[in-house]
Structure formats: C-alpha cells, structure tokens
Amino acid sequence: MNEQEFGDAKYSTKLFKEKIIQEIGENLNPTDIRQQIKNNRDYGRQEDISVFHFLGDVTFNGEKAYVTSNDVINKDGPVKNCSVDIPGNYSSNSEYFKLPGSKAETKKSIDQCLSLLLTLEGKDRFFGQITIPIATRSLLTDIAPVKFAFFFIGDSGNLKSTGAAVLQSFSFPGITEESLSLNFDSTPNAMRLFSSILKNSTVIIDDYNTSKVDDVLSEFLTLGSSKTTPRMTAKSASELDQPVKTNTTIIVTGEHPLNTDKDSRHARVIYIEFLPNSIPIKKLSEIQKLAAQGVYFKAMIIFKQWILGNHERLVVEVKEKYEYFREKAAAELPDGTHRRLCENTADFFIGLYFFIDFCIEKGYLAEKDGTRYLDPYWKRIKRIISRQQEIIADYEPKGVFVRFIKKALSNGRLYLMSKNGFYIDDFRPLEKDDGSAGKLLGYVKDESGVFMCRLQLILM
Numbered sequence: 001m002n003e004q005e006f007g008d009a010k011y012s013t014k015l016f017k018e019k020i021i022q023e024i025g026e027n028l029n030p031t032d033i034r035q036q037i038k039n040n041r042d043y044g045r046q047e048d049i050s051v052f053h054f055l056g057d058v059t060f061n062g063e064k065a066y067v068t069s070n071d072v073i074n075k076d077g078p079v080k081n082c083s084v085d086i087p088g089n090y091s092s093n094s095e096y097f098k099l100p101g102s103k104a105e106t107k108k109s110i111d112q113c114l115s116l117l118l119t120l121e122g123k124d125r126f127f128g129q130i131t132i133p134i135a136t137r138s139l140l141t142d143i144a145p146v147k148f149a150f151f152f153i154g155d156s157g158n159l160k161s162t163g164a165a166v167l168q169s170f171s172f173p174g175i176t177e178e179s180l181s182l183n184f185d186s187t188p189n190a191m192r193l194f195s196s197i198l199k200n201s202t203v204i205i206d207d208y209n210t211s212k213v214d215d216v217l218s219e220f221l222t223l224g225s226s227k228t229t230p231r232m233t234a235k236s237a238s239e240l241d242q243p244v245k246t247n248t249t250i251i252v253t254g255e256h257p258l259n260t261d262k263d264s265r266h267a268r269v270i271y272i273e274f275l276p277n278s279i280p281i282k283k284l285s286e287i288q289k290l291a292a293q294g295v296y297f298k299a300m301i302i303f304k305q306w307i308l309g310n311h312e313r314l315v316v317e318v319k320e321k322y323e324y325f326r327e328k329a330a331a332e333l334p335d336g337t338h339r340r341l342c343e344n345t346a347d348f349f350i351g352l353y354f355f356i357d358f359c360i361e362k363g364y365l366a367e368k369d370g371t372r373y374l375d376p377y378w379k380r381i382k383r384i385i386s387r388q389q390e391i392i393a394d395y396e397p398k399g400v401f402v403r404f405i406k407k408a409l410s411n412g413r414l415y416l417m418s419k420n421g422f423y424i425d426d427f428r429p430l431e432k433d434d435g436s437a438g439k440l441l442g443y444v445k446d447e448s449g450v451f452m453c454r455l456q457l458i459l460m
Helices: 003-007 010-015 033-043 103-118 126-138 160-168 188-197 215-221 281-292 295-309 311-332 339-361 367-394 397-410
Strands: 021-024 049-052 056-060 063-067 072-074 082-084 149-153 202-208 234-236 249-254 269-273 414-418 439-446 449-453
Touching: 056 072, 063 295, 072 295, 103 126, 103 295, 103 339, 103 367, 126 160, 126 202, 126 249, 126 295, 126 339, 126 367, 149 160, 160 202, 160 249, 160 281, 188 202, 188 215, 269 367, 281 295, 295 311, 295 339, 311 339, 311 367, 339 367
Parallel strands: 021 049, 049 082, 149 249, 149 269, 202 249, 414 439
Antiparallel strands: 056 063, 063 072, 439 449
16 A cells, blocks of 8 residues: 555545445544544444435435434435434434335424414414415525525514424424524634535524624624635645535524614614414424424425425526515615615525425415415515514714614603703703713604704804
8 A cells, every 4th residue: 555545545445345334524533544434333234224424405416415313314205225324413313214104194294384374364374474485485495695694683482483393394403492502602613614515504592692793793793604616625735625615594683673783784684573372382382393293304305305406407497586586676675775775585486486486386385376385475575574674774974873872861861851941851961969961852843853953053
C-alpha cells in the first residue's frame, strides 16, 4: 500500500468491502483502522449501509431523493440500505414515521390536511394558515429556497409555541412545545449548525424575548434566511471548505417583532400574529392527536414523493407561478408596499398552490374545488403582508418619529392641552420632585386633533 492510498483511506473499502458502513456526512480519520473494525464487529452487515446525519434533498444512486427523520425516500418509496441518525428530538423509528401502507391510509392523510384548510372558518382558517402553506413550502425549497423567516408573534398564553410544535410535527410526529430543540438561549452558531442538519425542512427557534439590539442574531434570522447563495467558509488561509447551503425554513416565536430599527430586516420576515383565541382549544387536542400519529407527516411525504417524481417539470412551473403571483401581489397590494413584500406574498403562497395541484393531479380533489382552498388563503396572506407593511412603516424615519411622539405622550414627557388651557386627562405632563414637568406639544381644539403644534420648542 503506497502513501497516497493510505492517506485517502482507500484501503478501508478494499479490506471491508462486504461489510463496511459508509457514513455520509462524517469525516473518516484515515489512520483510525479501529473504527473500521468496530463497525464490522458491531453490525456485521453483508450489504453496504449509508447512514445520513442530516435531512433534506440529496441525489443518491443517480436519483433525486429526500432524507426524512426515519428513511431515505425517492419517488417510488423507501431506499434500501439507508438509515438516518440525527441529534435532538427528531430521529425516531416509530411506526408514525412510516409511509402510508395503503391507498386508503394515504387518502385519509390527504383528506385530513384538506379538512384542516377548510373546517376552521370561524377562526379565519388560522390553524390551516400556519401549518399547510408553511409545511408544503418547506418541501419545495430544493427547487425554490424560502427568502424569509416566519415570525409568530403575540402575547404570552396565545399558544405560539403550541402552534409551532404542531407545524413541526408535519415533519416530526410527536414533537411538542416542550421538545422543541432550539430557543434563544442557543448561540447563533448552534442555530446555524442545526439548520445545516435539518435542511429542506422547518426549524423552530422558540421564545424570542430580547430587548437588546443584537445585529448578529438579526442578520442570521433575516439575511441568513433570505440568501440563495451558499455560505462559504475557509478550512485554512489557502483552502476553502465545502459551501453550506441549507435552504431551511426558519420559524421564530416571540412576543414582539424583531428588535432592530432597520426596515430592510423586517421586510425579510413574515410576521404572523397570534391573538387571544386565535387557536380554538376544542379543536386543538384533536389536531395534536392526529399530528402525533403522523397523519399530517404521511401526507407531506406523499406530496414530497410527487415533487421528486416531477422535479424537472416543477423547476420550470414553480418559477413561472412565483413570477405570476408576484405580479398579482404587486397589482393587488396597497400602493407603497415594500417591493420585497410582493415577493414574499408569492413565496408564501406557492407551497399551498402546488399541494392543491398535487391533490387534483392524483385524484384526491376535484379540479373545480381547487379555488375553494386557494382563494381564501390568497386573501388571508395578502392581509398578513399588509400588516407587515405597517410594521415596516413603524421603522421608517417618519414611523420612528411618530413612535417617539406617542411614547413621549404616554410617559408624560410631552402633553396636550385644550384650547381653553385645561389638561387633557390622558396626556397630562409628568411632574417631578424638582418642579419640572413635560413639555407642551400643542393644543387640542376638538376631536379633530391638534391645531397648534409647538415642536420647535420641544426639539430645541
């Protein structure tokens, strides 16, 4: 054996050709022959086994395939002689992670997803909105990466983490809010590494509650999520490492929007507000039970098999539909909407569009019924984006100015008076021990508002 062969570890496949376990994603120390002996001793397999330490789209044995939390699948079903070993709470051999065993089981899973889209109309289809469109969109990221992060915001007790856990159970049955692997005590590097493991999938980062401006964190959640080019790192001063391209769909939960004053950052996030009673409690237990049993997971895997089998066609169609819905959004959203939000509207919608297309093509849904599912969600997504524009406006210069005035009025640093010289009850000045008080902003004539403003005195 020459030095080159030894350094390349080629001897390992020669010596243990029949029984070697080839672990994809792990570097083999070429000098560690004991590792080869251990693999041979522990497993003693007669066939090559490929162990994947990440999820997502791959090309395996010349075919498009997808690594789930339990199997590697292609358009025809599970790929033989493969296994999956990933960290956290996302690897399982449970029966709930298996593909549907019959056509009846497949139809049941698809019907439950379609039911989730339609049956919660009393709550503005909220649960369907935060699950099906996002879960289906994440499965298209190999063809069209998501260019933003989702941000579930709302007061404590509005079930943001519960909703996020149900969404994640579309990929990992059995996940609950207690078993989500990431929160904001995790470091940005840990978040980045975990995202590289759960590729082409959803990653939940729970409980954003910082009051500090953290540029590294905000850039990871916004710029890092929206870049379509891979992240490059260097092994050394003269050697590049393999580029990291995760195409992960990031979902954040928190009580308030991202803490940054840069409007461009807010345009790279889609805020979905959780209001009191957004999630109907009576329906929640039933949905959680179905999610834990893998009903939604099985529907998503069947949908992914359809994507794998139609990959070349969908590369063209997804691009065309994205451009169509982007133009439609630009025409229908209010004037002055941030241009990136028109892209986000289309981006958000195409996962659901192609899921309905799949259901029609496979006979789970009549073609005439497609609009019953698509039209209400297009309107709902436009409302979400319109609200997004309001949040962005708050961080533009005029928005920052208005927020400053509102805050100063609420804490008494500024105050208003009636034209007759009386204080307005809700806007009295804050009086301090040294006798100083807030500054007069202006005089209110009637309900029409301020008719004389004294900003020149305030800003001096």
